[in-house]
Amino acid sequence: MSNIISEKLIFINENFDTKEGLFEFIAKKAEEENRSKAWKETYEGLVERESTMSTGFVDGIAIPHTKHESVIEPTLMVIKSANGIPWETMDEKDVILAFSILVPAENEDNIHLKLLSKLSRKLMDDQFKETIINSTSEVEILSEINKVMEE
DSSP, X not given: OTTSOOGGGEEEEEOOSSHHHHHHHHHHHHXXXXXXXXXXXXXXXXXXXXXXXXXXXXXXXXXXXXXXXXXXXXXXXXXXXXXXXXXXXXXXXXXXXXXXXXXXXXOGGGHHHHHHHHHHHHTTOHHHHHXXXXXXXXXXXXXXXXXXXXX
């Protein structure tokens, strides 16, 4: 899972009016970084997944994800929004931090479930959440995420 995230997949101080705007940003960045063959299809995968059940968590965090044939390789992105994004969350707070998981439709060992599980568990750790939310450094965020991936 070492190449699942890099500094190029961490975005700080972005602005989004809607979760669909965030999904489009994620999909376009995935295509730019050669992790998606077609951003529109990846976008549609994110929207379709969100329509089945909100990926909103608590404390301003969401984990939008898709398992889609347009995705080339497993990818984790971290996006920090400068403004709150309206979202259905468990505590009804707007989202300011998104961990987006993109995986190919055909993938070994259900990697998306492993990533979701690791992230969900770690997001219960207040210290981890605080570090990511308050960080202004892609390097620091990458370091924190890599620790989670190694656990």
